[in-house]
Structures are given as structure tokens and as C-alpha cells.
Amino acid sequence: MYTDKVIDQFQNPRNVGELDNADGVGEVGSPACGDIMKMYLKIEDGVIVDVKFKTFGCGAAVATSSIATEMIKGKTLEEAEKLTNSMVIDELGGLPHEKVHCSVLAEQAIKAAIKDYKSKHGIQE
Numbered sequence: 685m686y687t688d689k690v691i692d693q694f695q696n697p698r699n700v701g702e703l704d705n706a707d708g709v710g711e712v713g714s715p716a717c718g719d720i721m722k723m724y725l726k727i728e729d730g731v732i733v734d735v736k737f738k739t740f741g742c743g744a745a746v747a748t749s750s751i752a753t754e755m756i757k758g759k760t761l762e763e764a765e766k767l768t769n770s771m772v773i774d775e776l777g778g779l780p781h782e783k784v785h786c787s788v789l790a791e792q793a794i795k796a797a798i799k800d801y802k803s804k805h806g807i808q809e
């Protein structure tokens with residue numbers, strides 16, 4: 685049902701936790717299951733230098749968020765904003781259909797955190 689990559693990311697999630705000095709924080713909830721995802725970004729010169737996440741979501745939410753943090757670390761805000769849940773699912777080698785909505789949490793939380801950073805710094809969208 686789950687690819688080896690999903691299982692690895694779920695069992696050994698990367699970048700779990702909080703950042704005390706986060707420049708942008710995004711929190712989103714899933715209308716489908718009510719689960720919550722929080723994403724913390726450390727940003728220097730328009731580049732994401734550190735990222736951590738916390739979720740009350742399921743294993744698929746953990747795996748997709750974990751790999752999503754790896755995919756945006758070291759990337760510019762513009763690049764990170766383009767990350768979609770489909771790209772995350774592709775990177776994981778697929779996700780069961782009924783778990784696709786869980787992967788939306790990471791994308792939305794990253795976008796919310798970038799928006800938070802921009803609004804705090806007076807950057808226009």
C-alpha cells in the first residue's frame with residue numbers, strides 16, 4: 685500500500701519540531717479529517733535556511749511533510765511557493781488515493797508560513 689520511501693519518511697521523519705526564532709509560521713487544518721499541521725521557516729536573504737514541522741496528522745501527513753521540508757530546504761521563497769502536493773507525492777513514489785488529502789497539508793502550511801513571513805516584512809505578494 686505504501687512505498688518504501690513513504691515508510692522511511694514516516695518512521696524516520698526529518699525536520700520535526702519547532703523553530704524558536706522562526707521568520708514565518710504557517711498553521712493549517714484539513715477540512716477532510718480535522719488534522720492540523722504547523723510549519724516553521726527560518727529565512728535568510730530570500731532563502732529557506734531551516735524548516736521544521738509539527739503535525740497531529742496521520743502517517744501520510746508525517747511522511748509528506750517530512751519530504752516536503754527536505755524539498756524546500758535551501759530553496760528560494762519563489763521556488764518553495766511552487767511546491768505542490770503532487771510534486772511531493774511523486775517524490776515519494778505515490779500515495780494511496782484516500783491519503784492524497786493529507787499531502788495537501790504540507791503544501792498549504794508552507795504557503796501559509798511564507799505568507800506570514802512576507803506580511804511581517806511588508807513584502808507584497
Ligand code: FES
Pocket residue numbers: 714717718719740741742743744745785786789
Ligand atoms: Fe489527517 Fe492524514 S488523516 S492528516
Ligand code: FES
Pocket residue numbers: 714716717718719741742745785786787
Ligand atoms: Fe486525514 Fe486526512 S483523513 S488528512
